[in-house]
Amino acid sequence: MTSPAFDTVIRGGTLATASEVVRADLGIRDGRIAAIGIGLPEGAQELDATGRLVLPGGVDTHCHIEQLSGGGLMNADTFETATRSAAFGGTTSVISFAAQHRGASLARTVEDYAALARKGAIIDYAFHLMVANPDAQTIATDLPALIQAGHRSVKVFMTYDAVQVDDQALLDVMLSAREAGALVCVHAENHGLLKWMGERLAKRGYTAPKYHAVSHPRAAEVEAFHRLIAFSELLDTPICIFHVSTAEGAAVIREARGRGVKIYAETCPHYLLMTAAELDRPGIEGAKWICSPPQRETADQEALWRALALGDLQILSSDHAPYRFDASGKLSAGANPPFKQIANGMPGLEMRMPMLFDAMVSRGRLGLSKFVELTATAPARIYDLPGKGALAIGFDADIVLWDPQKTVTLTDALHCNTGYNPFAGRSITGWPETVLRRGEIIVADGALRAEAGSGRLLLREAGEATRPTGRLAPEFDPARNFGAELY
16 A cells, blocks of 8 residues: 555645645655645645635744843743743744843753753744843853864843943944854943933832833934944944834834844834834723833834835744733833833734734735744744745744634733733634644644643754854954054
């Protein structure tokens, strides 16, 4: 008896990539996409995708999972609850943060964090190396070794007392990353300006959640972008700017990219689909929507959509940062804390893909192929995630079947451990109904079919994103490149 040609055939659906939309069948063998065509031979398992869109699984490259904040507060999600939530939302790969703290070993941080992921992750995952203790051991030894081991992205903060890396240390991190072949990702806001504004607001009694938005002036983003870009140009180090929130910030990135600086940049659903008005609610309710940088204005939304269309921004991530709205999370400093003592962040892993599908596909903004590009293909390519983010022969069979007609009114019920949904009350059209990870169905009929710990660590080779532009000599030496006489 002849064995079936494929383990699974997804038949009769409409396949979408970052460049085209076609009617075709898709065959899966040994966890990978083995064939795309019309009338494929029978599979051991057949999935009827008639009337469905067949899309690559989402790739979310900015997620805070089972992470201790700089303020010492553990976020609400374990790897199990966060990746469960991701799977239900159509995301099949994530990059989260192995977060070093002051005085801690980066190597030990990654070792401990990897153990948590091995125990709980349901989907595939990689780590950003978050540096907050830039001592000699970290810069000269641990960081290069971990990058060479396959952790090809580094995260630094330019603000927040507990994790901020000052300019001199930032330059050290960037040069170490350049030499080892890593992309440097940055939370870029001007530290002094944020502290100055926050302290002045507090002294005058402006402490309600809505003043969080006031405490993050637009200029803080713009100035930090300019400074970071200057460092990138000096060292010829590729960078990715996280969570761009303002029209002015997007313009700074466009101008720098236009003169050849190697910058990637992301924004998030809450900057495209919310404004600062979300924080202006009775009592302490607005605390649910506090995140950093804060949501801005309608004009900024339009500017960010335009930047995505033009290619100035290349990634749509969630910045999933889950804290419960209780004493274990947002209200850890009391029942009515000032905004400075409220944990920054919102759940986003589960709603990222459905909210963006509704905006981009159902409502016609940018379209289906651009949705695939920004939520899956581009992030996988920029972060060198092997075999992820596309429907292509030989790639992992991370696939989502979407019902493009299904309308859902959102509630606070999510599959993470946060307890609320910042998009609750909205009605959206388009829903992920069947999710495959490496060819295995992990979500179907509203139920999870995968075990905790079945996700895999994705170690990465140095790729296009991590290569310098080549404008400076291969070995950076300020004296040789610029001449000692300049100083």
